[in-house]
Amino acid sequence: MTAEPTKDILEERLGRLTPADIRKAVETFRAALGHQGAADLNACVHCGLCADTCHYALTSDEPENPPAYKVNLVMAVFKRYFTRLGRTVPGWVGARELDETLTREWVDVLFGRCSLCGRCNLNCSVGLNITALITAARAALTAIGLIPPELQSTITTAYTTGNNMGIAQNDWVETVQWLEEELQAETGDPTARMPLDLHGARMLYTVNPREPKFFPLSLLAAGKVFYAAGESWTLATDYYDVTNYGLYSGEAPVAGELSDRLVRTVERLGCQELILGECGHGFNANRWAAPEWLSKRYPFRVRSVLELLAEYIRDGRITLDPSKHTEPVTLHDPCNLVRLGGVVEAQRFVLRHAVQQFVEMTPNREKNFCCGGGGGQLAMTRYAQRRLQAGRIKADQIGATAAKVVATPCHNCMDQLSELNKEYKLGVAIKTVCELVAEALVLPAQ
Amino acid sequence: MAGLDPLRLAVLAAAAWCLAALVFQTVRAYRFGRHEIHSAAAGVSLKGIAYAFGPGMMPWGKESAARHLPTYLTGIGYHGAVFAALGYLVTVMSRVALPAEWRIPLTAVFAAGAAGGIGLLVKRAVKPVLRSISCPDDFAANVLVDLLLAAAIASLWIPGADTVLLATAALLFLYIPLGKIRHCFFFFYSRILFGIFFGRRGVLPPRPRESQP
Numbered sequence: 001m002t003a004e005p006t007k008d009i010l011e012e013r014l015g016r017l018t019p020a021d022i023r024k025a026v027e028t029f030r031a032a033l034g035h036q037g038a039a040d041l042n043a044c045v046h047c048g049l050c051a052d053t054c055h056y057a058l059t060s061d062e063p064e065n066p067p068a069y070k071v072n073l074v075m076a077v078f079k080r081y082f083t084r085l086g087r088t089v090p091g092w093v094g095a096r097e098l099d100e101t102l103t104r105e106w107v108d109v110l111f112g113r114c115s116l117c118g119r120c121n122l123n124c125s126v127g128l129n130i131t132a133l134i135t136a137a138r139a140a141l142t143a144i145g146l147i148p149p150e151l152q153s154t155i156t157t158a159y160t161t162g163n164n165m166g167i168a169q170n171d172w173v174e175t176v177q178w179l180e181e182e183l184q185a186e187t188g189d190p191t192a193r194m195p196l197d198l199h200g201a202r203m204l205y206t207v208n209p210r211e212p213k214f215f216p217l218s219l220l221a222a223g224k225v226f227y228a229a230g231e232s233w234t235l236a237t238d239y240y241d242v243t244n245y246g247l248y249s250g251e252a253p254v255a256g257e258l259s260d261r262l263v264r265t266v267e268r269l270g271c272q273e274l275i276l277g278e279c280g281h282g283f284n285a286n287r288w289a290a291p292e293w294l295s296k297r298y299p300f301r302v303r304s305v306l307e308l309l310a311e312y313i314r315d316g317r318i319t320l321d322p323s324k325h326t327e328p329v330t331l332h333d334p335c336n337l338v339r340l341g342g343v344v345e346a347q348r349f350v351l352r353h354a355v356q357q358f359v360e361m362t363p364n365r366e367k368n369f370c371c372g373g374g375g376g377q378l379a380m381t382r383y384a385q386r387r388l389q390a391g392r393i394k395a396d397q398i399g400a401t402a403a404k405v406v407a408t409p410c411h412n413c414m415d416q417l418s419e420l421n422k423e424y425k426l427g428v429a430i431k432t433v434c435e436l437v438a439e440a441l442v443l444p445a446q
Numbered sequence: 447m448a449g450l451d452p453l454r455l456a457v458l459a460a461a462a463w464c465l466a467a468l469v470f471q472t473v474r475a476y477r478f479g480r481h482e483i484h485s486a487a488a489g490v491s492l493k494g495i496a497y498a499f500g501p502g503m504m505p506w507g508k509e510s511a512a513r514h515l516p517t518y519l520t521g522i523g524y525h526g527a528v529f530a531a532l533g534y535l536v537t538v539m540s541r542v543a544l545p546a547e548w549r550i551p552l553t554a555v556f557a558a559g560a561a562g563g564i565g566l567l568v569k570r571a572v573k574p575v576l577r578s579i580s581c582p583d584d585f586a587a588n589v590l591v592d593l594l595l596a597a598a599i600a601s602l603w604i605p606g607a608d609t610v611l612l613a614t615a616a617l618l619f620l621y622i623p624l625g626k627i628r629h630c631f632f633f634f635y636s637r638i639l640f641g642i643f644f645g646r647r648g649v650l651p652p653r654p655r656e657s658q659p
Contacts, residue, residue: 030478036639038475043632046584048576049510063578072579085624093625094581123510126633127498127640288647291484342488342648366649367509
């Protein structure tokens with residue numbers, strides 16, 4: 001299966017590469033690798049054992065799919081420009097010039113056949129951080145304009161408008177106000193709030209812009225839970241987008257700026273905590289990567305909303321009635337939140353309190369399979385067929401649980417799972433964890 | 447330096463070159479950029495490192511090992527034999543005579559290792575996926591190490607074959623920093639970073655199932 005468009009902006013750019021572009025790409029690549037990347041590329045033994053840990057390789061025999069092949073493409077450039085033998089006898093060590101042919105292959109393979117899920121990292125014989133290596137190569141491509149334009153457009157929209165869906169501020173504010181009225185109606189409490197820019201609130205809550213745009217009830221669910229817990233919280237009128245596709249382009253300055261906006265908002269509103277809504281890559285970006293992009297230690301705590309929900313339950317701040325969900329519910333672990341993020345048990349703890357039958361997928365937790373929607377794949381529509389094909393592993397996993405509901409704490413995963421639901425006729429409902437909690441919530445008596 | 451003939455001196459010189467070159471490569475790797483870590487840890491790096499070198503290397507800790515158990519076990523045997531051969535090389539270098547009853551067990555270890563090495567070589571040559579990611583260096587590295595194991599066996603049984611072992615060892619040490627065998631050093635570097643990455647994020651070691659968050 002090859003990428004469909006043959007002559008687009010990307011192709012035109014590929015045809016106009018200059019030696020200066022290549023130099024810039026190599027320099028960017030070097031900087032993005034860092035010492036870990038350099039060590040990893042010196043350590044790889046080409047054993048190929050990572051092949052069948054990758055959902056792309058497991059669902060297609062194409063030789064470009066195994067992680068080892070992808071690493072080899074990256075390593076070829078490393079050897080050519082940064083090792084003695086690679087410079088003198090490139091053929092002996094598999095070193096290659098970053099020319100138009102290899103650049104084209106980098107784009108197709110490193111953007112188009114990897115969701116940066118990190119499953120190969122965990123299973124690598126040596127322990128290479130393969131996602132970091134591929135991200136470094138993506139950074140080099142992005143630096144010379146060789147990022148698929150659909151992914152770049154998502155980043156540009158977030159950068160220029162403040163959120164990746166380009167939602168105008170008045171639309172956002174009106175949506176929140178409407179949801180506040182809904183919350184008041186649902187709780188029967190006219191004082192129930194969906195606060196905006198509440199100075200001194202304990203926590204700032206951030207959301208995936210898909211929520212106000214397409215899934216407002218998801219945001220309402222969070223509001224309902226915070227109301228029940230008596231939380232002091234706020235949304236921000238300007239910067240509320242938890243997503244950060246800069247994580248996938250490797251463009252650290254842009255990614256850093258996107259995350260820094262949230263940091264500045266927390267500081268502006270005087271909050272003590274930044275709570276990241278249900279978004280896998282948003283969690284990885286803002287919890288783990290951003291402090292490194294910004295070279296900054298945060299003076300406030302950063303947590304996933306799942307950790308907060310677990311805390312509410314543990315501390316008795318909310319009460320749930322699991323009989324509201326009698327059908328079997330399974331859980332999809334977003335890679336960036338679980339394997340690369342470390343939030344593993346909170347969502348399970350929450351679901352065991354919110355539903356009657358919680359069924360694990362196999363494998364699960366840090367060993368989960370990617371749904372196929374990560375790495376910017378959902379944005380890069382040119383690779384949609386590959387994405388759906390790679391998602392077969394996840395579809396099979398879901399089918400094996402016989403669950404009727406799939407919970408997933410990530411809107412990106414939700415979109416991909418919804419497509420898999422149709423493609424593989426799974427017949428399941430897909431919900432966020434917050435939605436399931438809100439549905440099981442026993443509201444305090446007025 | 448009494449007792450050091452030219453061949454033994456050559457081995458020592460090659461080993462010194464190897465060590466110096468690996469140190470140089472480490473410094474070069476560092477120069478790619480090393481940054482202070484700013485994100486607040488959610489787990490313990492040291493626990494991650496301990497896991498990385500312990501349960502994380504086992505088939506039950508690593509799906510790739512479990513799925514490829516014969517290859518995994520062959521690799522373990524191969525590397526074990528290489529380290530044993532290097533240990534034996536030290537005795538040859540220092541002219542320490544091993545007890546005669548060690549000859550058969552050592553031969554078995556080296557032969558098993560060499561057979562494993564040849565098996566991995568054949569696998570690399572035959573399997574399309576492996577062939578597509580291989581270069582001459584991959585084959586040369588394997589052959590060099592197999593030769594070391596064969597020379598070690600010869601040295602155990604054939605009087606005067608020590609010279610073959612010493613020459614092979616010198617060649618191997620010269621080549622290590624140049625080709626993929628440098629993973630013998632960088633494996634530890636990468637594995638430690640792997641442990642730190644997953645350890646401080648609280649991913650590894652895996653927490654007890656059903657534990658409270």
